[in-house]
Amino acid sequence: MEQFIQDNVEKSEFLVNRKVFTDREILARERAEIFNKCWLFIGHDTEIPELGDYKRKNVGGRNLIFIRSQDGEIRALFNTCPHRGALVARENEGNSRVFRCFYHAWSFKNDGELVGMPGQDGFPEGFNDEGTKNMKAVKRVESYRGFVFVNYDPDAISLDEYLGNAKEYIDLVADQSEYGLEALGGVQEYSVRTNWKLLAENSVDLYHGMPTHKTYFDIKQDQDPDLKKVKLEGEGVELDNGHAVIEYVAPWGRPVAQWTPIWDEELKNDMEKMKERLAERFGEERADRIANYNRNMVIFPNLIINDIMAVTARTFYPTSPGYIEVSGYSLAPKEEKESHRMARNDNFLEFLGPGGFATPDDNEALELCQEAYNNNTEVEWNDISKGMWRGAGNALATDEVQMRNFWRQYNSRIQESLKKEAVQE
Amino acid sequence: MTVTTVTRQDVIDFLYTEAKILDEWRLKEWAALFTDDGTYDIPPLGEPDADPRKYLYFAHDTRERLEERAERLLKKEAHVEYPHSTTIHNYNNILVTNLDSDIITVECNFTIHRTKREVMDTFIGKHFYEIVQQDDEFAIKNKRVVLHLDSLRPHGKISLIL
Numbered sequence: 332m333e334q335f336i337q338d339n340v341e342k343s344e345f346l347v348n349r350k351v352f353t354d355r356e357i358l359a360r361e362r363a364e365i366f367n368k369c370w371l372f373i374g375h376d377t378e379i380p381e382l383g384d385y386k387r388k389n390v391g392g393r394n395l396i397f398i399r400s401q402d403g404e405i406r407a408l409f410n411t412c413p414h415r416g417a418l419v420a421r422e423n424e425g426n427s428r429v430f431r432c433f434y435h436a437w438s439f440k441n442d443g444e445l446v447g448m449p450g451q452d453g454f455p456e457g458f459n460d461e462g463t464k465n466m467k468a469v470k471r472v473e474s475y476r477g478f479v480f481v482n483y484d485p486d487a488i489s490l491d492e493y494l495g496n497a498k499e500y501i502d503l504v505a506d507q508s509e510y511g512l513e514a515l516g517g518v519q520e521y522s523v524r525t526n527w528k529l530l531a532e533n534s535v536d537l538y539h540g541m542p543t544h545k546t547y548f549d550i551k552q553d554q555d556p557d558l559k560k561v562k563l564e565g566e567g568v569e570l571d572n573g574h575a576v577i578e579y580v581a582p583w584g585r586p587v588a589q590w591t592p593i594w595d596e597e598l599k600n601d602m603e604k605m606k607e608r609l610a611e612r613f614g615e616e617r618a619d620r621i622a623n624y625n626r627n628m629v630i631f632p633n634l635i636i637n638d639i640m641a642v643t644a645r646t647f648y649p650t651s652p653g654y655i656e657v658s659g660y661s662l663a664p665k666e667e668k669e670s671h672r673m674a675r676n677d678n679f680l681e682f683l684g685p686g687g688f689a690t691p692d693d694n695e696a697l698e699l700c701q702e703a704y705n706n707n708t709e710v711e712w713n714d715i716s717k718g719m720w721r722g723a724g725n726a727l728a729t730d731e732v733q734m735r736n737f738w739r740q741y742n743s744r745i746q747e748s749l750k751k752e753a754v755q756e
Numbered sequence: 757m758t759v760t761t762v763t764r765q766d767v768i769d770f771l772y773t774e775a776k777i778l779d780e781w782r783l784k785e786w787a788a789l790f791t792d793d794g795t796y797d798i799p800p801l802g803e804p805d806a807d808p809r810k811y812l813y814f815a816h817d818t819r820e821r822l823e824e825r826a827e828r829l830l831k832k833e834a835h836v837e838y839p840h841s842t843t844i845h846n847y848n849n850i851l852v853t854n855l856d857s858d859i860i861t862v863e864c865n866f867t868i869h870r871t872k873r874e875v876m877d878t879f880i881g882k883h884f885y886e887i888v889q890q891d892d893e894f895a896i897k898n899k900r901v902v903l904h905l906d907s908l909r910p911h912g913k914i915s916l917i918l
Binding site: 423515516517518519520521522523524543545546549584594654656658659669672673676678679680681684685686688690691692694695696698702 | 798799800801802803806808809810811812813814816821824825828833834835836863872875877907908909910911912913914915
C-alpha cells in the first residue's frame with residue numbers, strides 16, 4: 332500500500348510525500364475521511380449574539396447558515412431550498428425570523444421549519460408531516476467556550492472528547508477575559524494558492540519566524556532596542572487526535588498582558604492590574620502563562636487558534652489541491668476598553684492578515700512550495716524531522732513535533748480508508 | 757502672501773503622480789507625500805465606515821506605520837514583493853470637491869493590476885483622499901481605500917500599496 336509518511340524514530344527522520352499536496356485523488360479522499368468526519372469550526376457564538384442573527388458560512392465545502400434561531404439554539408442550516416435547491420439566504424449576514432427562497436417563494440422559520448408556500452392547494456394535506464420539506468440542519472453542532480463546530484458525521488464522537496486535552500490550551504486563551512472573548516467584525520476572507528495542509532503546518536511553525544519575518548522583527552527592533560532580551564523559546568506539545576500546540580515566550584507585546592515600549596504608561600498600568608487580577612483568579616503561575624506565553628495551536632484538521640501579538644482564529648478549505656479559501660478572525664475580551672482595543676488591533680494588523688507585514692510573506696512561502704512541487708516526480712519528500720532526536724516530551728517550540736503529530740493523525744485516517752478499500756477489493 | 761489658487765487639474769495631476777510613484781516602486785517618495793499626521797486606511801470589505809475598534813481593517817496606518825510599510829516593501833526580505841511585482845494603478849471618474857477649503861476632498865474609482873509569477877490580480881474600488889496644501893505643495897492627510905470586492909479571492913493578500 333502506498334505510504335505518504337515515513338516515520339523513522341530510530342533514524343530521527345520524518346518524511347512526508349509531496350504527492351499529498353498535489354494529487355486530486357488524495358484531495359477526494361481527504362474530503363471523505365477528514366472534512367466529512369472531523370469537527371470543523373463554523374464560527375464564534377458572539378458573531379450571532381441576538382435571536383435571528385445569522386451569517387453565511389462555507390464549511391467543508393457546504394453553504395451553511397450559521398444562525399441563532401428564535402428558540403435560542405445555534406443551528407447550521409444547509410443553505411439550499413428543500414424544494415428545488417436554490418440558495419435561500421443570499422445576504423452574507425443579517426437578522427431574520429424567516430427565510431424565503433425567491434424562486435417559488437417557499438418560506439421557512441429561522442429554525443428551518445417550512446411555514447408557507449404559494450399554491451398550497453397543489454399539495455396534499457400532511458405534505459410536510461415528516462419534516463422533509465423543512466430546511467435541513469447539520470445534525471451535530473457543538474461548542475466549546477464560544478467556538479462553535481459542526482460535524483457532518485452523525486456518529487462522530489462528541490466535540491468535548493474530540494478536543495481532548497487541547498481544551499486546556501483553549502482555556503488559556505479564553506481565560507484572558509472574565510466575560511468571554513468576542514469576534515470582531517470584518518472576518519478576513521482571502522485565499523492562498525497552496526495546499527491546505529501547508530497552512531496548517533505554517534500556522535504552528537516557529538522555526539520559520541526569523542528568516543521569513545525578518546522585516547517584522549526589524550521594525551520591532553526599531554521600536555524597542557531591548558527586544559533581543561526575549562528570545563523565541565518554549566516547547567512543542569503533541570495533543571489528542573492530531574491537535575498540537577507550541578507555547579513560548581516572544582519579544583512582541585501581548586494585549587493580555589505583556590507590555591512593550593510602543594505602548595503608553597496608562598496601558599502599562601492597566602496591564603499590571605490585569606495581571607494582578609489574573610493572579611487572583613488563577614494563581615501566579617497560570618497568570619504568567621496566560622499573560623506572557625504565546626500559543627500557536629492547530630485543532631485537527633484546519634482550525635488554528637493563535638494567541639500571539641493578538642488572538643486570531645483561522646480556518647481554511649481546499650477547492651483544489653493547490654488553492655484554499657481562508658477565513659481569518661480576530662478575538663478579543665468583551666470588556667476591553669477602547670485604547671486597549673486599538674493597541675490590540677494595531678498589533679494584529681502589524682503582523683497578521685492580508686495587509687499585515689508578515690502573513691503575506693507566509694503565503695508567498697506556501698505558494699512557492701506549491702509551485703515547486705512540480706518537481707514531485709523526482710524530488711519526492713518533505714522533511715519534518717526537526718527536534719525528533721531529542722525524544723518524546725523534549726521538543727522545543729522551534730522544533731517540528733507539532734507538525735509530526737498533525738501528519739500522524741492525517742496518515743492514520745487516510746491509511747485506514749485505503750485499508751478498508753483493499754479489504755473490499 | 758497670496759493664497760495659491762489651485763485647479764481641479766492640479767489635484768488630478770497630483771493623483772496621477774502618486775500612481776506613477778507607486779508603479780515605479782518609489783515607495784519612500786510615496787510615504788513622503790503624506791502630512792506628518794497622514795493616515796492610510798483599508799477598511800473591511802463591505803464596511804467602508806467600520807469602527808476600527810470593533811472591526812478588523814486590512815490596514816489602519818498612522819504616518820509612522822505607512823512609512824514602515826513603504827520601507828519594508830523595499831527590502832529583499834519582504835519576500836512577497838521580492839522580486840517586485842509589476843503594477844498598474846489606474847485612477848478615473850475623479851471627483852474633486854472643496855477646492856477652496858483647507859482640506860480638498862477627492863474620490864475616484866481605481867483599477868489596480870498586480871502581476872507576479874505570471875499571475876495577475878486586479879483590485880477595484882474607490883479611493884477617498886483628504887488633501888491639504890503645505891509649502892505650496894499638496895500633501896495627503898488621509899487616503900482611504902474602499903475595495904469593491906466580495907473577498908480577497910483569488911488575490912489572497914494586499915501586499916502592494918493600493
